[in-house]
Amino acid sequence: MIPGLPRTDRGRTLLVLLLATVVTAFTATVPLLRDWFDLRVYYGSIDSWVHHGGRIYDYRVPGTTYGFTYPPFAAVVMLPMALLDLRTAIAAALLLNLAALAVILRLLAGPSWRRHGRYGWALTACLLALFEPLRDTFSFGQVNLLLLALVLTDATLLATGRTRWAGIGIGLAAAIKLTPALFIGLLLVAGRWRAAAVATTVALGATGVAAWVDPDASRFYWTEALWDTDRVGRLGYVSNQSVQGILARLGEPDRAVWAAAVALICAVWAVRARRAVVAEDWTSAFALTGLAACLVSPITWVHHLVWLLPSFAVLLRTGHPRIAGALYAVLCTSVVWLWFDDASGADGFLGSNTYAWITLGLLLWL
Template identity: 35%
Template structure:
């Protein structure tokens, strides 16, 4: 349990806002980013067209095709989209939850899905303590334009940002005056029922003393998975079997796969022994990241802590496409906040309590990680496809594997730091 803290000036101003002013601020934070997203949407994925307005939201197409097959009584794991021949890879409960969306005309669905994604970005930024109003609105636009995972998630019609918002809404403190609609843990449990990797956030919640959140989250995961089994028993069992066998869709060698396991696949090959070695190393790296995040939470660097758990999920997953690395946003924002706290503490100005903050030798690596993810140079400058990654020059191989290797090294450095400062930080943040 965190000790009670006094309201900041910004929080007092927030509490004093009346409803009309809140509505205007909400529009400032959402509408510009939404308009920019609609303008860019046909251009993000290559096969889209602006006139007529036909974005190539190819992952959203997969969701719609799976729901239609579900309603027709067909096998959703035999679903393939026209043209791209992409399969449905999520558990049945995800398709069940998407039924209301898939009943919309495609144009309306693209508008609604884009709006929800931009709203999710707004929630994430607000919980990450980005100053409200114009600043948050501008940062939201920057995410759409210049942060590859968020931009590509919008372009594909993916679920990454929505799942991130479910977790962030659960784990990071609410803004003053903000309502909570569900008990803490339910949203993260829902995210874990849709995509397994958010389960690590429930482990994180347990290790940081929020056992009730973790238990509710696990119960929510079981509840939603159970609904999937009741309505689609055969498909749920089949999905579980695929997970246990380690079946994944996609080429692990492809440079767009920025997991630690992909480093082994591109460097040493994909024979069973190499795959097992890669998985073991990935699990160890994820454990290091998890422990670093627990330490960061306990020294009250909560935005950074949640971002590092997200980094750990990307390292651990066998397939982590570039657009899965949305968590780099929190690593960058959290590092900037922690660096400011460190400077204030050293200067003796505004450092609060015994919160140590983050020195520049750690802040800069965090920002390098976030910047690399945002710019995504591996897809901008490296050749890819048809296993060309196996024939990379040493410099190309270094660039292609830089992100997971840097993320692993960053996790280790953060863990070493929180171990060193923890005795001085006392029990802050418990």
């Protein structure tokens, strides 16, 4: 029993209702609401491709310069949206994200998940609703939770010794979005050659399927769209909480400096992830890989930071609830947006990159 929390069912119910009210008021008034923007990009691209003979990467959300930026296999996976209207697609995205979140929590909790009970999970739901990366993932209609669920499924398979199917989730995630490809690197660092081969084969096979479905789109993505960061957004935008984002807010980023920083981060990650694997702590190894992926990716929007959730699970599991609570609370505040207009000066350097500093700190000291 945690000191200070109610001990009766009535007291617990009142606490959950109070927290739910506070969370509802907060999320309805404080955060930036995203109006399903990313989902509208997906939906518009698929609709244009299937029903109007357009090309996947030519579509732009009306009034913006933003269009589809994922590998072609992601569009293939999203083809069922062509059968839906936009409102139904939004509802389906909500349900899929909720299901993915439930899977993630179940996998991170491990065998102890039943001990938390309905009361514990109700409190967890209230706290998760405040987490800015999670709020943004739902509000944008993003796919990050689905990818994290795929990746963590492989972590569980490896941790429990059921390695026959290990690598499939990572391979699919990497074919849908490039960031999870670093988890193939984790399998190589860990010496899990079979799982790495499975993940690579699945990723290449899925990419091949997309090339068969739409050769022109695949050719355009891998030769042009992949290298055009302007399609994704401005590197110096405050939501970009990667190393590249830090450098861009300081001025025109130097490629050599960025490459050196990425190499150093990858070296630290490889050493620490290897140690975690040797200790048979796959949750920590996957948590460290998620942190490194967020840092080295050229663009890591705030909603990408759902990859930090395994790190908080590790902190709680290893007896550091105060550190986990403090860092988690910061990630609920939307604090980086205070420097939306001007990230100059020492305060801008520290404040506008707050989430990146947290990610780096967790990579070094998790």
